Amino acid sequence: xxxxxxxxxxxxxxxxxxxxxxxxxxxxxxxxxxxxxxxxxxxxxxxxxxxxxxxxxxxxxxxxxxxxxxxxxxxxxxxxxxxxxxxxxxxxxxxxxxxxxxxxxxxx
Amino acid sequence: xxxxxxxxxxxxxxxxxxxxxxxxxxxxxxxxxxxxxxxxxxxxxxxxxxxxxxxxxxxxxxxxxxxxxxxxxxxxxxxxxxxxxxxxxxxxxxxxxxxxxxxxxxxxxxxxxx
Numbered sequence: 001x002x003x004x005x006x007x008x009x010x011x012x013x014x015x016x017x018x019x020x021x022x023x024x025x026x027x028x029x030x031x032x033x034x035x036x037x038x039x040x041x042x043x044x045x046x047x048x049x050x051x052x053x054x055x056x057x058x059x060x061x062x063x064x065x066x067x068x069x070x071x072x073x074x075x076x077x078x079x080x081x082x083x084x085x086x087x088x089x090x091x092x093x094x095x096x097x098x099x100x101x102x103x104x105x106x107x108x
Numbered sequence: 109x110x111x112x113x114x115x116x117x118x119x120x121x122x123x124x125x126x127x128x129x130x131x132x133x134x135x136x137x138x139x140x141x142x143x144x145x146x147x148x149x150x151x152x153x154x155x156x157x158x159x160x161x162x163x164x165x166x167x168x169x170x171x172x173x174x175x176x177x178x179x180x181x182x183x184x185x186x187x188x189x190x191x192x193x194x195x196x197x198x199x200x201x202x203x204x205x206x207x208x209x210x211x212x213x214x215x216x217x218x219x220x221x222x
Contacts (some may be wrong), residue, residue, distance in 0.1 A: 034210070043216070044151075044198065044200075046211070090205075094156070095153050095165075098152075101148075
């Protein structure tokens with residue numbers, strides 16, 4: 001079955017420390033991968049997508065097909081990074097499948 | 109600003125009393141989606157419209173229906189809400205399908221069933 005897993009519900013990181021939010025998937029093909037973010041009192045919005053190979057707000061995400069992972073990383077956490085992060089995949093159909101999300105808290 | 113608007117933001121309904129949630133968009137996007145999100149869970153797609161073509165998810169209960177009278181508006185109708193239908197309902201749009209384009213989300217409607 002096609003599945004997206006975010007193993008950490010909560011993650012706390014000190015300001016200035018590196019951040020890694022984990023996302024694993026189960027799919028035999030090549031999915032399209034996204035990270036969505038929801039800041040406090042704001043709507044869910046796209047942070048980055050694999051196909052663009054962009055770095056947004058200092059975040060990057062690399063697809064590891066061998067490990068079927070798409071972890072989100074940032075070298076130096078900032079307080080404004082505190083938010084809920086969702087990994088989302090498109091498995092070649094018409095919809096996104098979301099993970100359960102990780103709440104990231106940056107400790108000042 | 110072009111955006112996705114959901115009304116109301118909070119809705120309280122009684123067990124078994126039909127309720128309609130509204131979504132409108134000024135982005136002129138082809139695709140509109142409805143998601144259900146329960147506490148600490150992933151957003152779960154209920155159905156979506158590509159233009160006028162309705163696409164229902166296999167596990168969406170018959171109790172949930174949708175209408176899209178024009179490009180800008182899409183409605184979620186819950187015919188007989190149960191306590192288990194209490195959730196945040198998210199509307200989203202995309203220009204085309206998600207493989208090619210991002211989804212733009214509304215702020216959500218939080219539904220309480222008493």
